[in-house]
Amino acid sequence: MGLNQNKPSRGRPKTLDREHVLDVAMASYWKEDIGNLSLNEICRRCDISKPGLYREFLNEDGLMKAVILKYHQEVLSPVQQMLSHDAPFQATLDNLILFAVSADDSQGAPKGCLLIKMREAQMHLGEATRAQIDLIQEQAVATYKKWIECSQAKGEFTVDMTPEFAATYIDAQLGHASSQLARGEDPQMVKRILMAALSILK
Amino acid sequence: MGLNQNKPSRGRPKTLDREHVLDVAMASYWKEDIGNLSLNEICRRCDISKPGLYREFLNEDGLMKAVILKYHQEVLSPVQQMLSHDAPFQATLDNLILFAVSADDSQGAPKGCLLIKMREAQMHLGEATRAQIDLIQEQAVATYKKWIECSQAKGEFTVDMTPEFAATYIDAQLGHASSQLARGEDPQMVKRILMAALSILK
DNA sequence: CTAATTAAATACCAGTCGGTACAATAAGCG
DNA sequence: CGCTTATTGTACCGACTGGTATTTAATTAG
Numbered sequence: 001m002g003l004n005q006n007k008p009s010r011g012r013p014k015t016l017d018r019e020h021v022l023d024v025a026m027a028s029y030w031k032e033d034i035g036n037l038s039l040n041e042i043c044r045r046c047d048i049s050k051p052g053l054y055r056e057f058l059n060e061d062g063l064m065k066a067v068i069l070k071y072h073q074e075v076l077s078p079v080q081q082m083l084s085h086d087a088p089f090q091a092t093l094d095n096l097i098l099f100a101v102s103a104d105d106s107q108g109a110p111k112g113c114l115l116i117k118m119r120e121a122q123m124h125l126g127e128a129t130r131a132q133i134d135l136i137q138e139q140a141v142a143t144y145k146k147w148i149e150c151s152q153a154k155g156e157f158t159v160d161m162t163p164e165f166a167a168t169y170i171d172a173q174l175g176h177a178s179s180q181l182a183r184g185e186d187p188q189m190v191k192r193i194l195m196a197a198l199s200i201l202k
Numbered sequence: 203m204g205l206n207q208n209k210p211s212r213g214r215p216k217t218l219d220r221e222h223v224l225d226v227a228m229a230s231y232w233k234e235d236i237g238n239l240s241l242n243e244i245c246r247r248c249d250i251s252k253p254g255l256y257r258e259f260l261n262e263d264g265l266m267k268a269v270i271l272k273y274h275q276e277v278l279s280p281v282q283q284m285l286s287h288d289a290p291f292q293a294t295l296d297n298l299i300l301f302a303v304s305a306d307d308s309q310g311a312p313k314g315c316l317l318i319k320m321r322e323a324q325m326h327l328g329e330a331t332r333a334q335i336d337l338i339q340e341q342a343v344a345t346y347k348k349w350i351e352c353s354q355a356k357g358e359f360t361v362d363m364t365p366e367f368a369a370t371y372i373d374a375q376l377g378h379a380s381s382q383l384a385r386g387e388d389p390q391m392v393k394r395i396l397m398a399a400l401s402i403l404k
Numbered sequence: 405c406t407a408a409t410t411a412a413a414t415a416c417c418a419g420t421c422g423g424t425a426c427a428a429t430a431a432g433c434g
Numbered sequence: 435c436g437c438t439t440a441t442t443g444t445a446c447c448g449a450c451t452g453g454t455a456t457t458t459a460a461t462t463a464g
Contacts, residue, residue, distance in 0.1 A: 011410025012460040033324040035237040038451060049413045054453070120381065121324060122235040165394065172395050176378040179322065192367065193374050197399050213440025214430040240421060251443045256423070 016056055021046045026067045030110035035123040039063070061126025064118075068132045071114050080140065083147040089156035092147070093198065096170075100177045101191040112182035116175045141167050159201055166201060173197045218258055223248045228269045232312035237325035241265070263328025266320075270334045273316050282342065285349040291358035294349070295400065298372070302379045303393040314384035318377045343369050361403055368403060375399045 024046050028037055039060055043050050057063040079099055083092065103111055118125065119133055144167035151157035159166070177194045181187060226248045230239055241262055245252050259265040281301055285294065305313055320327065321335055346369035353359035361368070379396045383389060 010462055011408085012412070014411065016411080033237070033326065035235075035325055039453085040451070050452090051414095051454075052412070055411075060452070117324070120322060120385065122319070122384075123237055124235065165398075168391065169395055169398055172378070172382070173399070176374070176381075179378075179381065180374070182324075183322065189370065193371055196367075196371055196402055197375070200398055200402060212432055212438080214442065216441060218441080241423085242421070252422085253424075253444095254442070257441075262422075 016048055016052050018056060021048065021053065021056070021063075022067055022070050025063060026071055026114065027110065029064070029067060030114045030117070031108060034118065034121050059126070061128045064126060064129040065132045068115065068118065068129065068136070072136050075113075076115065076136065076140070080143050083143050086150070086154075089148075089151035089154070090202070092151075093201065096174065097191065097194055097198065100174050100194065101181065101187050103181055103187045105187070111184065112178035112180075113175075116178040117182050119175075120179055137171075141171050144170050157201070161201075170198065170201075218250055218254050220258060223250065223255065223258070223265075224269055224272050227265060228273055228316065229312065231266070231269060232316045232319070233310060236320060236323050261328070263330045266328060266331040267334045270317065270320065270331065270338070274338050277315075278317065278338065278342070282345050285345050288352070288356075291350075291353035291356070292404070294353075295403065298376065299393065299396055299400065302376050302396060303383065303389050305383055305389045307389070313386065314380035314382075315377075318380040319384055321377075322381055339373075343373050346372050359403070363403075372400065372403075 021042075025042050028042060028045065039050065039053060042063075043053055046053075053063065057066060079096070082095060085092075087095075100113075103109075115133060115136060118129070119137065125133070145163045148157055148163040148166050152163060157163075157166075161169075173194060176197075177190050180190045180193070223244075227244050230244060230247065241252065241255060244265075245255055248255075255265065259268060281298070284297060287294075289297075302315075305311075317335060317338060320331070321339065327335070347365045350359055350365040350368050354365060359365075359368075363371075375396055378399075379392050382392045382395070
């Protein structure tokens with residue numbers, strides 16, 4: 001674990017491991033009540049001091065935005081890329097469903113999508129965090145839309161429905177499933193409901 | 203506003219208006235971030251002292267349970283009763299949709315269902331509160347199920363689907379719509395999505 | 405060596421939280 | 435009139451929060 005690459009070499013060497021902090025924070029936000037997870041607690045878990053965290057991330061808003069960015073890069077991007085491969089529409093949709101309800105049932109494992117959990121959190125989020133969530137959300141819907149337009153052109157998506165609405169509908173139902181999983185509902189039932197809801201696209 | 207009915211007539215007369223406190227608390231929980239609404243703030247809004255609130259409701263758990271109970275009686279019960287009238291299945295379903303997305307668009311008005319908002323809150327809820335939510339939830343699904351079984355017997359519900367699953371599905375989609383409204387999404391779009399999701403029941 | 409630079413952690417700030425001890429107050433009863 | 439009973443609000447508790455002022459430690463430049 002090599003902290004950072006380029007050392008401008010001056011002053012006391014940095015010991016704070018940014019990626020480690022982000023890993024710990026991401027896991028914590030993902031698994032626990034975001035609104036009740038304090039910066040103090042995160043510092044304790046990373047074994048860093050509070051001023052250290054503030055120097056690296058400016059404030060809570062900066063940390064959460066960085067966490068979201070990392071989550072998007074590491075978790076969401078691969079799924080979005082899947083939508084660009086030209087596999088059959090139904091196969092891709094099935095993969096999407098599988099990904100959405102794939103749950104590590106081990107105790108303490110995160111359930112559902114962190115981004116959606118944050119979007120649905122009732123708590124006040126910082127400006128940067130909120131903006132980042134909205135941006136990724138819009139990107140996701142746009143990606144769905146392109147995928148559907150593509151499938152429409154290939155004659156694999158034939159339902160009488162605008163790609164715009166279909167994209168919004170898929171995003172909504174996937175979000176719904178994630179929310180149910182996060183709440184602890186039975187993954188089998190979540191999958192049944194999700195498949196039923198998405199069956200209108202056939 | 204007549205505080206309470208029966209005075210056992212002894213000791214200092216009570217001035218705390220239980221129903222008023224519940225009204226204020228319900229509106230507050232409904233409109234704002236439940237996890238960030240403190241008892242201190244509720245006391246301020248009701249113009250009562252903190253020990254007064256604790257004497258009446260024991261603790262935060264007791265207050266929230268009482269709020270949920272009142273919400274169920276005043277808001278949810280009428281809807282559940284509608285399901286017992288033997289109107290045509292589709293008409294009742296339409297009414298359900300209308301009720302779910304009926305939103306007062308005035309600023310500061312509550313959006314969505316308070317019970318669902320509480321159910322989806324990530325924060326830790328007290329035992330009594332959690333139990334009360336689960337109870338009402340189960341009652342709701344059971345009511346949906348009976349309604350569907352009834353409609354099935356009348357030949358108005360003919361989809362190949364167990365009433366059990368249909369009830370769960372309806373509950374899930376109504377909850378989803380409520381959650382979207384609470385998040386501030388466009389009621390028209392929420393309605394479109396809800397109608398699309400429930401179209402599989404036709 | 406000293407000076408400059410950068411990051412470290414301790415110790416603190418005012419504010420808020422859920423919850424309570426306690427004394428004052430207001431009524432009926434004898 | 436006191437005595438009992440019940441409700442009131444003030445003033446407090448320790449714990450925690452997001453955030454910071456400040457000192458100390460570790461390094462390089464000259």
